[in-house]
Amino acid sequence: MFAVYKREFFSYFRSPVGYIALALFSFLSGLLFINQFGSGAISISSEIISLRSFFVVIIPVITMGLFAEDKKRGTEILFYTNPLSLFDVVLGKFFAALSLLGVMFLNVIVHMIITAVNKGVVDIGTWGSVIVYFFLAILFIAIGIFASALTDSQIISAILSFIIILIIQLISTISTLASSSVSSFLSGKMFSMDAEKVSKAVEKVSNGIKWLDPFAKTQDFRYGIFSVAPLVFCLSGALIFLYLTYRVLEKKRWAQN
Amino acid sequence: MSKKDLKTKAGGEKEKLEKDKRSKTLQMFSVASVIILIVIVLFVNIIFDVIIGDKLTFDFSATGQNSISQVTEDYLDSLPADTHVRIVGLMDRPVNLKDSPYEYIVPLLDDYQAKSNGKITVEYVNPETYPSIINELDPDSMYDLNANTYVVNCNGRSSVISPIDCFSYDQEYLSYGQYLPTGNLVESTFTNAIVNLTRGFTSKAYFVTGLNNTDEHKMLSNILSGLGIDSDDLVSSDSFAIPGDCDLLIVAGINTDISESMQVAMIDYLNEGGKMIVAVDYYTNATETYPRLNAVLDFMGLAVDSKVIYENDPNYVLSQENFESIGVILADTTPVRIQYARPVTVNSMHSYVLPQGIIATSDKATTVYYDEETGKMMTFANESQYYVGAYSTYDGMAEPPEMYVFGTTNFTSDGYIGSYGYNDPNAVYIKGVIRDLVAADDTVFVDSKPLANYSIDTTKVTSSSVTTMTFVLMVIIPLAFVITGTIVYRKRKNL
Numbered sequence: 001m002f003a004v005y006k007r008e009f010f011s012y013f014r015s016p017v018g019y020i021a022l023a024l025f026s027f028l029s030g031l032l033f034i035n036q037f038g039s040g041a042i043s044i045s046s047e048i049i050s051l052r053s054f055f056v057v058i059i060p061v062i063t064m065g066l067f068a069e070d071k072k073r074g075t076e077i078l079f080y081t082n083p084l085s086l087f088d089v090v091l092g093k094f095f096a097a098l099s100l101l102g103v104m105f106l107n108v109i110v111h112m113i114i115t116a117v118n119k120g121v122v123d124i125g126t127w128g129s130v131i132v133y134f135f136l137a138i139l140f141i142a143i144g145i146f147a148s149a150l151t152d153s154q155i156i157s158a159i160l161s162f163i164i165i166l167i168i169q170l171i172s173t174i175s176t177l178a179s180s181s182v183s184s185f186l187s188g189k190m191f192s193m194d195a196e197k198v199s200k201a202v203e204k205v206s207n208g209i210k211w212l213d214p215f216a217k218t219q220d221f222r223y224g225i226f227s228v229a230p231l232v233f234c235l236s237g238a239l240i241f242l243y244l245t246y247r248v249l250e251k252k253r254w255a256q257n
Numbered sequence: 258m259s260k261k262d263l264k265t266k267a268g269g270e271k272e273k274l275e276k277d278k279r280s281k282t283l284q285m286f287s288v289a290s291v292i293i294l295i296v297i298v299l300f301v302n303i304i305f306d307v308i309i310g311d312k313l314t315f316d317f318s319a320t321g322q323n324s325i326s327q328v329t330e331d332y333l334d335s336l337p338a339d340t341h342v343r344i345v346g347l348m349d350r351p352v353n354l355k356d357s358p359y360e361y362i363v364p365l366l367d368d369y370q371a372k373s374n375g376k377i378t379v380e381y382v383n384p385e386t387y388p389s390i391i392n393e394l395d396p397d398s399m400y401d402l403n404a405n406t407y408v409v410n411c412n413g414r415s416s417v418i419s420p421i422d423c424f425s426y427d428q429e430y431l432s433y434g435q436y437l438p439t440g441n442l443v444e445s446t447f448t449n450a451i452v453n454l455t456r457g458f459t460s461k462a463y464f465v466t467g468l469n470n471t472d473e474h475k476m477l478s479n480i481l482s483g484l485g486i487d488s489d490d491l492v493s494s495d496s497f498a499i500p501g502d503c504d505l506l507i508v509a510g511i512n513t514d515i516s517e518s519m520q521v522a523m524i525d526y527l528n529e530g531g532k533m534i535v536a537v538d539y540y541t542n543a544t545e546t547y548p549r550l551n552a553v554l555d556f557m558g559l560a561v562d563s564k565v566i567y568e569n570d571p572n573y574v575l576s577q578e579n580f581e582s583i584g585v586i587l588a589d590t591t592p593v594r595i596q597y598a599r600p601v602t603v604n605s606m607h608s609y610v611l612p613q614g615i616i617a618t619s620d621k622a623t624t625v626y627y628d629e630e631t632g633k634m635m636t637f638a639n640e641s642q643y644y645v646g647a648y649s650t651y652d653g654m655a656e657p658p659e660m661y662v663f664g665t666t667n668f669t670s671d672g673y674i675g676s677y678g679y680n681d682p683n684a685v686y687i688k689g690v691i692r693d694l695v696a697a698d699d700t701v702f703v704d705s706k707p708l709a710n711y712s713i714d715t716t717k718v719t720s721s722s723v724t725t726m727t728f729v730l731m732v733i734i735p736l737a738f739v740i741t742g743t744i745v746y747r748k749r750k751n752l
Binding site: 014015018032036172206226239240 | 322
């Protein structure tokens, strides 16, 4: 696994992709930091939370080539012929992408240092935001890798992961839309349910959808409230997508076409 | 076709069938394993979320912003097991908490529910989608429930809490109207409401009404309720009498002088050790001099003037046009906002009467009055410090009368408290006054929690440092990566 990890991690720096991703992240994080610095109050956790919303662009960029590029070049045959298990290959690539995100995060560490030097606050909520940042990254990178394993086109892979991550980021909005749709459907002529029953049904639908929202689950970390359940949610979500990736690759061993 | 060919073909088909079978088995295995994994993951998440989630949640915040304090926990533990306090947020459960008042309210209320052993339930019901909730919580329409507020309900009684009232603010007087939240009073507010609803009221206050009162003193009633004091109206009439259960008499925002019978009743009340708050201003009835009310005040060595204070010190002036300025609480120099204030004079004829000024203007203030004949404000050359608030009591009595007099209604009116909230310094001060007079039971006292302050050393935020920082963080570093990427690409493109 380490051999795959090493190869993939350094391959980011043998092509412009890693540098472009780093430049993009540096610019965005710098912009967020400067806005706060100029106002005389710096909340690093706010910066990190804002940076999370850029996952929808950054994660597809750093994961799109992980399997799609191998498929396109035909080098994926190496996965099946070398003594490594396919899951090791998946994990190696996953950790390489996560490490790149870790390198990008050094920008935020620099911002933390500047904040501390200027007598600002780097409190427990900041570290909570850092933890959430990496656990969400774990989930989204797993999604990106899965998208990359589905196709041999980097563009399609990027679009796929973009769509999935975007849907996850919009879960609260989707929940609101679904609630109002269910509400109007149930109170319509077909069912004519009374307001209380409709309200309860809407609440259940809304809560059911919101239960899938990793952002809502992890929002208390920035206030210094650490909970294990949201982290388990992110890890288990990542595990599902990594296993799906493994199954997609494994399929080639037995699939007829 | 030869026998050999037939044999080969049959063998190939058999092999293909075997392959199909194997492929189907592997496909089945693959799909089944994914389904099993998803089921296991869901199961584990539900266990963590519902069963052991709360036990594995830790509040590491510096001041426990999102956890109830031991004081509240102890009080909740002391409540009978069958107590049911219902906290209803009249809104959809807020999701985007960041930078909203709810960021400190929603997690704390969840903690109330988690640590109350079922005595407190927290729910969010949007009255727009479920209108009957208003009637359910307030069948007699006593509380004027509105969306986006919280209702604490117990034993058929309710207390209404607005999110904005759950914080204390630092008011920057120089930039008029600017407030900066500095303290978190969420726990204090909710715990006080729970205490009052579960313990019941301990004292009773009466508002004197029927004298062209400026408003219905709803806000002050809420403050009294928050302090465990029930309140009722005492309407002006010829047979005016102060009930025996009156712990506090409030004469606030009147625009007509009291009647003679009221004057007698009030003096009798004070003679028996009564407590009074009086607040009148100049705005709504500039020509009223309140001779009978002043006779009552005179019993305590106090009086309200018939003129209005005009502040001349620019450090105290908020709006000269509206006679709005800063008064200072003499005990701790806290600034409070006053408007159309009448001077309160302190003049005791007896040694046992102890009047004293408590809120004062600058020493550059003057007084003015409205001349009906010319229709102009007449200014006196009487530059001095004036009292806007005064307190008086009697010496040497076991149950002495006590009185607070304000020459402004900015401490008591719905208009003021409604605009500036319960945590405005004026509202905080009147709370203290009421506590002082009625000795409200404060055994369950939850302190304010300081909010995080992310300010940096502003002396370092110069325009040149911002420019340098912008250049380094947003230009130099990203550009360095782009250049390195370009060099790597050019060197490796032909490999």
